[in-house]
Amino acid sequence: LNAVDDKRQKAQGIKDSIQTHYDSTMKGGHNVGEPALVHYLTDNAYPTVEWMEKQGVRFKDKIGAATGSLGQRSHYGVEGSGWAYTHIFENVLKKYGDRVEIFTDTPATQILVKDGKVIGVKGLRKGKQPVTVDAPSVVLATGGFGANVEYRQKVNTGVWKHVTLDKSIGTTNINKAAQGDGLILAEKAGADVIGLSDIQLHPAGTPGTGLMQDIITDGRNRLFINTNGDRFVSEGAPRDTLCNAIFAQPGKTYWLVMNKLRLPDESKTNSFGVSMTDMLKLGRVQKAANLEELAKLMNVPYEHLKASVDEYNKAIENKGKPDKYGFIATNTDDAKMVEGPWYACKKVPTVHHTMGGVHINTKAQVLGKDGKPVHGLYAAGEVTGGIHGANRLGGNAIADVFTFGRQAGASAAKNL
Ligand SMILES: Cc1cc2nc3c(=O)[nH]c(=O)nc-3n(C[C@H](O)[C@H](O)[C@H](O)COP(=O)(O)OP(=O)(O)OC[C@H]3O[C@@H](n4cnc5c(N)ncnc54)[C@H](O)[C@@H]3O)c2cc1C
Numbered sequence: 468l469n470a471v472d473d474k475r476q477k478a479q480g481i482k483d484s485i486q487t488h489y490d491s492t493m494k495g496g497h498n499v500g501e502p503a504l505v506h507y508l509t510d511n512a513y514p515t516v517e518w519m520e521k522q523g524v525r526f527k528d529k530i531g532a533a534t535g536s537l538g539q540r541s542h543y544g545v546e547g548s549g550w551a552y553t554h555i556f557e558n559v560l561k562k563y564g565d566r567v568e569i570f571t572d573t574p575a576t577q578i579l580v581k582d583g584k585v586i587g588v589k590g591l592r593k594g595k596q597p598v599t600v601d602a603p604s605v606v607l608a609t610g611g612f613g614a615n616v617e618y619r620q621k622v623n624t625g626v627w628k629h630v631t632l633d634k635s636i637g638t639t640n641i642n643k644a645a646q647g648d649g650l651i652l653a654e655k656a657g658a659d660v661i662g663l664s665d666i667q668l669h670p671a672g673t674p675g676t677g678l679m680q681d682i683i684t685d686g687r688n689r690l691f692i693n694t695n696g697d698r699f700v701s702e703g704a705p706r707d708t709l710c711n712a713i714f715a716q717p718g719k720t721y722w723l724v725m726n727k728l729r730l731p732d733e734s735k736t737n738s739f740g741v742s743m744t745d746m747l748k749l750g751r752v753q754k755a756a757n758l759e760e761l762a763k764l765m766n767v768p769y770e771h772l773k774a775s776v777d778e779y780n781k782a783i784e785n786k787g788k789p790d791k792y793g794f795i796a797t798n799t800d801d802a803k804m805v806e807g808p809w810y811a812c813k814k815v816p817t818v819h820h821t822m823g824g825v826h827i828n829t830k831a832q833v834l835g836k837d838g839k840p841v842h843g844l845y846a847a848g849e850v851t852g853g854i855h856g857a858n859r860l861g862g863n864a865i866a867d868v869f870t871f872g873r874q875a876g877a878s879a880a881k882n883l
Pocket of ligand 1: 576609610611645648847849850863864865
């Protein structure tokens with residue numbers, strides 16, 4: 468979760484500002500995000516962190532830099548991955564006892580509208596039993612459409628139009644969940660949808676599935692190495708630049724290489740809740756005591772791999788100056804990679820996030836094609852559009868989900 472956090476960042480010597488977060492979100496998104504929404508996100512990301520902590524979420528003190536975050540402001544839960552948040556909010560909901568009824572396994576099938584106002588939702592309980600919920604306020608939080616292969620191909624007219632986003636490209640998303648249902652429901656209820664062609668690919672997909680498995684890092688000090696053993700891109704680049712560079716490599720694949728530096732102990736879990744021991748068990752990570760041995764396992768010339776590591780270490784020495792790929796060591800975590808053991812894992816680009824969606828304003832009200840709010844309809848998270856532009860920064864999704872989620876809840880409670 469990206470947020471400018473004076474306390475934690477200062478303790479680590481990280482210089483940052485809300486304006487820098489705003490600028491990198493706009494620039495990283497090719498300047499097509501809506502300024503008002505981006506300001507709302509970057510202004511309110513830290514108050515959101517504080518609010519989450521009040522609910523019981525625990526963040527690590529160490530601030531990292533998610534892949535393609537274009538800054539060192541990523542917060543990670545003490546407990547791994549989304550679990551750090553979800554179980555806390557489940558507990559908060561339990562406090563409200565019978566005032567909150569939760570229908571699981573109940574897809575919403577229609578947003579009910581009468582005289583231009585939302586009056587409720589229809590759904591199918593356990594996929595069979597029709598259920599209607601009367602409600603003057605409905606919050607749409609149905610996520611993106613990264614797993615809907617047909618739909619993502621239909622709208623792929625933007626930054627990835629030169630790549631066919633068919634089944635040969637996997638996804639990090641959960642197949643059943645990320646189908647984009649919410650967009651269809653919202654459109655039928657009068658919502659405007661924007662930026663659908665803004666689809667994000669992530670460089671850390673598992674070949675064959677696209678899932679994010681094996682080596683997953685929540686920070687820097689990992690190298691992108693092609694099948695010739697060469698570096699080919701700035702490891703600190705935005706995700707679209709990284710993926711475009713991978714597509715230009717032999718076999719459209721690469722090795723993510725890291726060493727002991729990132730991993731003091733193989734049994735220790737990273738921010739995704741996975742340890743190197745777990746990753747090694749999956750059987751796709753190559754581990755070697757030294758670079759020469761690693762080169763053999765990767766089937767790349769040792770001299771190339773060695774030159775790549777030396778080149779990266781030189782960039783660390785030249786802190787603040789770009790190397791030939793534009794990599795600049797600025798992160799307080801950037802350090803030379805010297806000692807083994809070394810680890811390498813093959814990766815490919817994978818569909819990760821869909822930045823387009825339902826048009827909202829800073830009150831998280833859903834807007835119609837006329838730019839006016841659809842009364843009673845609110846939205847937050849990946850189902851919305853206009854925030855991340857054509858390329859989302861790593862770590863900005865969770866900031867978005869919770870910042871606009873809070874606002875959507877407040878607006879819905881007031882039935883704005
Ligand atoms: C592997 C992975 C790692 C990630 N890591 C990071 C990270 O480190 N930092 C970061 O900022 N972002 C990260 N992201 C992105 C971020 O997690 C997502 O953008 C975010 O979780 C989206 O949240 P959401 O609540 O909008 O949607 P989701 O979490 O997708 O939830 C939507 C829910 O709505 C349900 N739903 C869909 N249709 C219907 C319907 N018709 N009726 C009822 N329910 C429906 C779905 O089943 C799902 O449960 C990651 C994403 C993935 C896949």
